Amino acid sequence: MAKIHHAFFDVSYFETLAGQNTPVHLVDPRAKVLTTLLFILMVVSFDKYAISGLLPFFVFPAVMITIGDLPLSYLLKKLFLVAPFAFFIGIFNPFLDKQTVLQFGAFAITGGWISFTSILLRFTLTVGAALILIATTGFREICLALEKFKIPRIFVLQLLFLYRYIFILIEEASRLVRARRLRTFNGRGMTIHVASSLIGHLLLRTINRARRIHLAMLCRGFDGEIRLMRDLKIQKGDYLFAGGWLLAFLIMRFIDIPALFGDLVMGLYP
Amino acid sequence: MSHHIVEVNDLRYNYPDGTEAINGLSFTIKHGESVALVGANGAGKSTLLLHLNGSLAPSSGSVRIGEYPLTPETLNSVRRTVGMVFQDPDDQLFMPTVRDDVAFGPLNLGLPVNEVDEKVITALQTVDALHLKNRPPYRLSGGEKRAVAIATVLAMSPDILVMDEPTANLDPKTRRTLIRLLSSFTHTKIIATHDLDMALELCHRTIVIHRGRITADGLTSDIFSNDQLLLESHLERPLSMQGCPICNRKKPK
Ligand SMILES: Nc1ncnc2c1ncn2[C@@H]1O[C@H](COP(=O)(O)OP(=O)(O)O)[C@@H](O)[C@H]1O
Numbered sequence: 110m111a112k113i114h115h116a117f118f119d120v121s122y123f124e125t126l127a128g129q130n131t132p133v134h135l136v137d138p139r140a141k142v143l144t145t146l147l148f149i150l151m152v153v154s155f156d157k158y159a160i161s162g163l164l165p166f167f168v169f170p171a172v173m174i175t176i177g178d179l180p181l182s183y184l185l186k187k188l189f190l191v192a193p194f195a196f197f198i199g200i201f202n203p204f205l206d207k208q209t210v211l212q213f214g215a216f217a218i219t220g221g222w223i224s225f226t227s228i229l230l231r232f233t234l235t236v237g238a239a240l241i242l243i244a245t246t247g248f249r250e251i252c253l254a255l256e257k258f259k260i261p262r263i264f265v266l267q268l269l270f271l272y273r274y275i276f277i278l279i280e281e282a283s284r285l286v287r288a289r290r291l292r293t294f295n296g297r298g299m300t301i302h303v304a305s306s307l308i309g310h311l312l313l314r315t316i317n318r319a320r321r322i323h324l325a326m327l328c329r330g331f332d333g334e335i336r337l338m339r340d341l342k343i344q345k346g347d348y349l350f351a352g353g354w355l356l357a358f359l360i361m362r363f364i365d366i367p368a369l370f371g372d373l374v375m376g377l378y379p
Numbered sequence: 380m381s382h383h384i385v386e387v388n389d390l391r392y393n394y395p396d397g398t399e400a401i402n403g404l405s406f407t408i409k410h411g412e413s414v415a416l417v418g419a420n421g422a423g424k425s426t427l428l429l430h431l432n433g434s435l436a437p438s439s440g441s442v443r444i445g446e447y448p449l450t451p452e453t454l455n456s457v458r459r460t461v462g463m464v465f466q467d468p469d470d471q472l473f474m475p476t477v478r479d480d481v482a483f484g485p486l487n488l489g490l491p492v493n494e495v496d497e498k499v500i501t502a503l504q505t506v507d508a509l510h511l512k513n514r515p516p517y518r519l520s521g522g523e524k525r526a527v528a529i530a531t532v533l534a535m536s537p538d539i540l541v542m543d544e545p546t547a548n549l550d551p552k553t554r555r556t557l558i559r560l561l562s563s564f565t566h567t568k569i570i571a572t573h574d575l576d577m578a579l580e581l582c583h584r585t586i587v588i589h590r591g592r593i594t595a596d597g598l599t600s601d602i603f604s605n606d607q608l609l610l611e612s613h614l615e616r617p618l619s620m621q622g623c624p625i626c627n628r629k630k631p632k
């Protein structure tokens with residue numbers, strides 16, 4: 110439990126990162142959300158054996174991290190936290206797909222290993238891009254951008270409230286768990302019965318909390334609509350940002366840069 | 380305008396599970412008064428407060444705020460008049476930033492954005508929390524949360540401030556700051572509390588509640604020197620009215 114607590118408390122570090130004032134941070138959230146979505150779409154649209162074609166796409170995270178002044182090692186750590194998912198999605202490929210596609214002397218590389226590598230690359234790129242988006246934009250601004258994109262308000266509000274109260278819920282849960290631990294010894298006492306009662310308590314507390322929040326909202330004139338103050342102003346630079354990256358992505362997607370580069374090098378040494 | 384700003388008449392309330400939380404309460408509060416509601420845990424203070432802005436509807440009896448009896452039709456104007464500061468600021472601060480939170484009420488009132496901005500700044504300045512404007516509420520300290528919660532209510536320009544245990548969970552210095560802040564307000568104040576020392580400083584008048592009934596209603600200084608009454612209501616003289624334990628012990632026989 111303590112671990113979950115920490116993993117989440119770290120999230121507020123993202124908020125600190127998002128509060129910076131680098132050129133990347135100042136780009137309109139909508140431009141960043143859109144660019145990131147396009148990036149992810151391009152990356153997943155490659156065929157399953159793609160490896161070299163994906164490599165140029167690392168330019169995007171590299172540029173964002175450098176200009177956005179983000180701590181690379183921290184982002185990598187977060188990436189590793191979720192990496193097992195990608196690993197288990199791809200790990201069976203080498204056993205299922207044993208067709209040899211490359212031969213280095215005695216070494217045969219099968220299609221399975223290539224698609225496994227491709228999955229890991231794609232995972233790194235897409236999740237990395239999402240993390241970078243949060244660290245350069247902030248969760249609230251992303252929600253605001255989603256709202257401007259006409260995502261139904263109710264979903265956006267759900268996200269916002271989740272983000273606001275997740276910390277309190279986790280704290281409440283860890284208090285319950287601690288209370289239990291203080292009264293049990295040798296790891297005994299965590300029966301199904303106790304666990305379900307803990308969960309029941311947590312649910313009740315959550316419902317009570319929700320009722321009180323709703324009451325507090327009603328007291329201040331809540332009528333079913335939440336009005337946010339901030340109005341986003343899109344500027345020329347924001348179009349340039351999104352347009353520029355889109356162009357770059359298209360080039361990376363449809364022109365095989367590593368192959369061109371290879372040809373070029375080969376051309377130099379005939 | 381009548382000078383009785385809050386009028387509660389034979390109020391009774393049973394929770395859905397049958398708990399009789401309020402058993403026939405009547406009192407009136409005049410314009411500009413500061414009244415402390417004191418009583419043991421479970422006496423019914425919070426339940427009573429929730430009736431004052433229509434968050435709960437009485438099982439029987441009536442509540443009158445200013446010129447309006449509290450009915451579903453007058454609910455909105457009553458809620459503008461009565462500003463409620465909840466016991467747990469986390470319940471009251473639900474927006475992504477302090478600024479959004481303070482703006483929430485005024486925006487719902489339909490004020491134009493530039494006016495809302497002014498209100499937000501004034502309210503935050505009043506509680507000395509303007510520097511917290513862009514912070515997310517969950518990262519504030521207990522005292523800061525309390526101050527911002529009060530600002531969210533001030534931004535709606537209420538006539539009456541209703542507060543549920545405002546000094547609970549505050550350290551002594553933060554508590555002192557809060558008391559100073561509250562004493563600077565000219566609103567009609569109704570404060571439910573266990574903190575009798577605060578009541579003594581802020582409120583001229585005290586209503587003692589025990590098991591959903593009023594057991595005393597009068598000058599704070601009179602009530603807090605009536606030991607019999609305090610004992611029966613599960614309370615104790617405020618520390619500032621008790622003899623100093625150290626000096627008393629040292630007294631020569
Ligand atoms: N939601 C509820 N459902 C049932 N009973 C409640 C509820 N809230 C409070 N009570 C009961 O009503 C009585 C008065 O509670 P409350 O007004 O919270 O007291 P106080 O604020 O003075 O400590 C208590 O006996 C309490 O257990």
Ligand SMILES: [Mg+2]
Nearest residue numbers: 424425426543
């Ligand atoms: Mg209470």
